Amino acid sequence: MKVALFDFDGTLYPHETFETLREHLQSHPKYKKNYKRFVRYFAPTYFGYKLKLVPKIKMQRRALESYILSFKGYTKSDIDEFFSDVANSMSRELRIPLLEKIKQLKKDNYYVVLISGAFIPLLEALFKGVGFDYIVGSTVNYNKSGQVDSKVRFERVFAERKIEILKEHFRGEKIDWNNSQAYSDSISDLKMLELVGQPVAVTPDSALQSIAERNNWKIINHF
Structure with a gap:
């Protein structure tokens, strides 16, 4: 089985996802009241980062x-509603050539995986009908009452963790x-x-650009 792995932030979506999420929360007609709560939770860590006391x-x-x-106490249906609204806006800026590439890979019998640190409800809403075989993202945890659970430690899917998840998913394959x-x-x-065996650097940052050039990897810089 051949697989095709796609990152989201900066690859399929050309902007910084978190900044987009922040703007949507701040301006959303129904959920903007949560923005102050988000700032209150995040501010100590943010200022620690600015003072070089907290790693990036x-x-x-x-x-x-x-x-x-900031959605503490909200239900899964609330979360799905919010991220669906965000997805409707973000979908206009997805990189169409890569979406077409995904369709072609599916026709060529690749097992196509989206793997990102973004929230799973956002990714599922954004790529509904696209045809990903497996979506990996950061999980939103719910308690027994079906509300956002603030007691379970949040896990961001990032870097080496992506590899661990992939290897576990494909175990035995x-x-x-x-x-x-x-x-x-x-x-x-x-x-x-x-x-x-076929890595592709998509509008890469400078460090990845250098490695891609040195290894003769395919580089896509224009859409």
Whole structure:
């Protein structure tokens, strides 16, 4: 089995996802009241990061955690409604050539995976009908009452964690990694790109650009 792995933030979607999410929360007609709660949760970590007391990775995890904690007490249907609204807006800016590439890979019998640190409800709403065989993202946890659970530690899917999830998912499967593909814009996904025989750097950051050029990987810089 051949697989095709797609990153989301900066790859399928050309902008910084979290900034888009922040703007939507701040301006959403129904849920904008949650924005102050988000700021209250996130501010200590953000200022710690600005003072170089908190690592960037920890700050990014806390940003997503604070975001979903701002919905504390809300139900799954509330979360799905909100992320569906966000997805409707974001869908206009997805990179169409890559969506077409996904369709072609499906026709060519690739097992196509979307793997991202973004929230799963957002990814599922955004790519409904696209045809991904498997979607990996950051989980929103709910308690027994069906409300957002603030007691379960939030896990951001990032870097090496992506590889762990992929290997667990494909455990027992015979994967033709040499003829598989992976698409990403960031050096943080280097291990994912190195996992396959056909890595593709999509509008890569400078570090990934250098590695891609050195290894003669395919680079897509224009859409």
